[in-house]
Amino acid sequence: MVETDGAPAAPQKNKNKQIKYLMLGCGSIGYNILEELDETNDNILIVDSDQKRIDDLRDHRHQAMIGDISDPLLITKIPEPEVVFVLSSNKDANLAAVQNIRKAYPNVNIIARAVDLFSTDLLADNGADVVLYPQQVVAKSAVNHMANLIASRNAQKLHSLxxxxxxxxxxxxxxxxxxxxxxxxxxxxxxxxxxxxGKLATRILYEGNIGHQENRAFVNLLEIKMEHLTKDILTECNYLALVDSVAPGMNNDLPSDTKINIIIDHHSADGVVRENKPDFLESRPEAGATASILTQYLQELYLPLDTKVATALFYGIRADTHEFQRNISSQDLYNAAYLLPHTDRALLEIIMAPSLSQETIDVLGAAIQNREVKQGYLFSNVGYVRNRDAIPQAADMLLTLEGVTTSLVYGITDTHITLSARNKDIRLHVGDVMKEAFSKVPGASAGGHATMAALSIPLNAFSLVKDKEELLSMVIDPILSNFMKLVGISEAEGDET
Ligand SMILES: [Mn+2]
Structure with missing residues (x-):
């Protein structure tokens, strides 16, 4: 090594010559890159050990020199480039080349070819900024093309239907x-x-209610026309479509034998038994949101984007992917980016910060007042509520209190007992514990993730009980002590409020 005092070796020859790209090893990939680069030949220098290749490159007026790319002295003979491609088919030579260049030039951009999957990580760990494993690049591209092809065909199919x-x-x-x-x-x-x-009228229908105030703000501000689904309306419709639901009875209360003509969803249709086959079915679990699938359809069909529709779809993707952080694919990001210039930013901001409804404020107030903290676990009974969406919001908020690592907020509505849990203690998987604690309760559905979980118990016959709050305590108290036992809270000690 030509090195003094540990300083990087400086180029000795051709010192005053400038090159932008240095290509170490030039096989068929190298030739293709030279073509893609479309640069003047003065900017590129190629080093290869094969004399025939060097001659050929020189015939094509490229600057090429013979050399061993793994030789540590090689770099001392070459001026500092901006970008280095390491492309030989010898994995040891490629690794050595990456190491030598990184040592000599800490800031140069290195793009290296991996000869096998194992060397992918090795090259990256040794200083390659980008590692290409050609087989994988081709496979990814093939799958990508296939997905786009299918999306385009499906959009056309839906349109003609x-x-x-x-x-x-x-x-x-x-x-x-x-x-x-x-x-x-x-x-x-x-x-x-x-x-x-104009030959087909559309009506947007829903069965329950728009509870969450952010969703209410969304519907109001975008002036979305939606109607409560009634039996009469159902008979007035010649065709039915489900969006964001993979079958009747899932995310809706429709009888399972309801004839549905169109189903578009990002939930998996695996294991779904159908009594009626839809005319059009798209279930794409790799999409982060149904809004993302529909955005792609609009693109494929070259339909103009109305501001309200674009704003709504953007917000839909954002909400389902937890602000673009979970269950998001590059296709979802691409779709969101397509929508963004057509959205109303001011409107988006207002929707995201809606004013709280009076009931939500009351529930949050009750949750704070009734809280009980035991060894970092916060429990709060908010009693009877009309709107159960306020409960998860209260659980979110109480988790921010000092000393609280897990929050459980519960209440009762006319039809259900509802509990929401939030957790930031990485040692605890709150979804799993909830599942275990509540597994013996008849009719209960419980579960969730490590950081958030929910429980819902239908009241059924008990919904006629007048004193809802007493009913709540009767049902939930034994369950909560079971939960405490599971997480190791001893009820006798450690109480603090
Ligand atoms: Mn969804």
């Missing part, structure tokens, strides 16, 4: 509609209008 219909299409959202299902319904309605030329 809608074009063949006349009458009314009822588009059914979640029972308690969320931004993903609402915006997907809006987009499907846009496609139907375009396809049918």
């Amino acid at each position: 809608l074009a063949s219909w006349t009458g009314t299409l009822g588009i059914i959202t979640h029972k308690n509609p969320d931004p993903d299902s609402i915006s997907s319904a809006m987009a499907l309605s846009v496609i139907a209008n375009d396809a049918s030329n």
Whole structure:
């Protein structure tokens, strides 16, 4: 090594010559890169050990020199480049080349070819900024093309199906509609209008209520026309579509034998038994939101994007992917980016910071007042509530209190006992503990993730009981002591409020 005092070796020859790209090893990939780069030959220097290749490159007026790319002295003969491609088919030579260059030039950009999967990590660990494993690059590209092809075909198929219909299409959202299902319904309605030329009317329908104030703000500010689903409306519809739900009875209370014509969802259809086959079915679990699938359809069909629809879809993707952080694919990000210039940013901001409803404020107040903290676990009984969406919000808020690592907030509505848990103690998987603690309660559904979980117990016959709060204590107290036992809270000690 030509090195003094540990300083990087300086180029000795060609010192005053400038090059931008240095290519170490030039096989077929190298030739293709040279073509793609479309740069003047002065900017590129190629080093290879094969004399025939060097001659050929020189014939094509490239700057090429013979050399061993793994030789530590090689770099001392070459001026500092901006980008280095390490492309030989010898994995040891490539690794040595990456190490030598990184040592000599800490800031140069290195793009290296991995000869096998194992060397991918090795090259990255030794200083390659980008590692290409050609087989994987081709595979990814093939899958990508396939996905786009399918999306394009499906969009066309949906469009022609809608074009063949006349009458009314009822588009059914979640029972308690969320931004993903609402915006997907809006987009499907846009496609139907375009396809049918006015011959097919659309109605957006929901069964439950729009509880969460952010969702209410969403519907109000975007002036989305939605109707409560009634038996009469159902008979008035010639066709039915489900968005963000993979079958009747899932995310809605429709009887399982309801004939549904269109199903578009990002939940998996695996294991779903159908009594009626839909005319059009898209279930794409790799998508982060149904709104993302519909956005892609709008793109594939070259439909103009209305500000309200774009804003709604963007918000739908954002909400279902927890602000683009969970269950998000590069296709989802691409779709969101497509929507962004068409969205109303000011409106988005208002929706994201809606004012709290009086009841939500009351529930949050009760949750704070009634809290009990035991060894970092906060329990709060908010009693009878009309709107159960306030309970998870209270659990979120109480988790921010000092000394609280897990919060459990519970209450009772006219039909259910509801409990929400939030957790930031990494040693605890609150979803699993909830499942275990509540598994013996008849009819209860419990579960969730490590950081958030929920429990819901239908009241059924007990819904007639007048004193709801007493009923709540009767049901929940034994369950909570079971929970405490599971997480190791001893009830006798450690009480603090
Ligand atoms: Mn969804």
